[in-house]
Amino acid sequence: MKLVIFSDLDGSLLNYDDYSFEEARPALEKIRRWEIPLILTTSKTRAEVEIILGEMGFEEPFIIENGAALFFPAGYRGWDMANGIAMKSYGVMQLGMPYAEIRTFVKRMTPRFKIRGFGDCSVQEIADMTGLPYDKAVLAKEREFTEPFLLGEEKDIEDLKYLASKDKIKIVRGGMFYHFMGIHQDKGEAVKITKSIFRRRIGEEVRFVGIGDSANDIPMLEHVDIPVLIPHADGRFEHVDLPNLTRAGSPGSKGWNEVVEGILDDFERRCD
Numbered sequence: 001m002k003l004v005i006f007s008d009l010d011g012s013l014l015n016y017d018d019y020s021f022e023e024a025r026p027a028l029e030k031i032r033r034w035e036i037p038l039i040l041t042t043s044k045t046r047a048e049v050e051i052i053l054g055e056m057g058f059e060e061p062f063i064i065e066n067g068a069a070l071f072f073p074a075g076y077r078g079w080d081m082a083n084g085i086a087m088k089s090y091g092v093m094q095l096g097m098p099y100a101e102i103r104t105f106v107k108r109m110t111p112r113f114k115i116r117g118f119g120d121c122s123v124q125e126i127a128d129m130t131g132l133p134y135d136k137a138v139l140a141k142e143r144e145f146t147e148p149f150l151l152g153e154e155k156d157i158e159d160l161k162y163l164a165s166k167d168k169i170k171i172v173r174g175g176m177f178y179h180f181m182g183i184h185q186d187k188g189e190a191v192k193i194t195k196s197i198f199r200r201r202i203g204e205e206v207r208f209v210g211i212g213d214s215a216n217d218i219p220m221l222e223h224v225d226i227p228v229l230i231p232h233a234d235g236r237f238e239h240v241d242l243p244n245l246t247r248a249g250s251p252g253s254k255g256w257n258e259v260v261e262g263i264l265d266d267f268e269r270r271c272d
């Protein structure tokens with residue numbers, strides 16, 4: 001049997017407040033040693049994920065901007081990814097709507113709603129809103145598909161969702177922001193495509209793990225064999241109703257490490 005792990009970043013593998021993954025290093029080290037694919041599945045941009053993968057020392061496929069696109073590094077495990085769009089260093093499968101189209105909608109809505117999207121903000125403002133250091137806020141602004149935003153009046157959300165749907169755009173809540181995105185994308189759809197690629201290459205005897213903390217992770221958790229929910233920073237859990245759900249004992253990278261080490265130990269016992 002083989003394992004493949006999908007994981008959210010913010011509030012899951014990365015702490016909510018300081019974005020650190022230090023406490024997850026023991027589990028990450030085992031994942032590296034056992035060559036288990038770790039597919040970061042995040043609302044972050046490609047530029048942000050590339051840096052984080054570099055910091056972790058991994059070269060793995062990843063899913064960006066809430067399921068907008070799946071990137072397979074060229075030559076990954078010697079696989080030929082002929083069915084994707086070939087980019088310089090990746091095979092890419094795109095589900096999302098281009099960012100320019102999302103921004104056109106946002107601009108049309110701003111006279112009526114108090115929307116503050118990343119495209120309306122300077123890098124410094126994004127750094128202030130997110131708590132990211134300036135150089136990482138630059139990467140967060142390099143968007144290709146989706147727009148994170150704050151809404152001034154919470155009561156407007158249903159009206160805004162309705163108007164967005166007429167333009168084939170949906171609104172999903174992440175940990176800190178709402179996100180505008182094309183209706184055809186979510187983490188679950190991107191996970192489904194990734195699973196079929198792995199099944200074709202490494203056989204049916206593979207178990208998929210999914211780890212997340214927020215509403216935008218639920219479609220991912222619904223499509224895996226072992227769904228894991230990380231509590232929010234205040235210890236509260238997102239409402240998720242899945243029969244086989246594992247709940248981590250701590251928020252952020254500490255909870256991620258505990259629960260992944262548990263899954264890996266169990267996996268090791270079964271393989272012995």
Ligand SMILES: [Mg+2]
Pocket residue numbers: 008009010011012175212213214
């Ligand atoms: Mg999250």
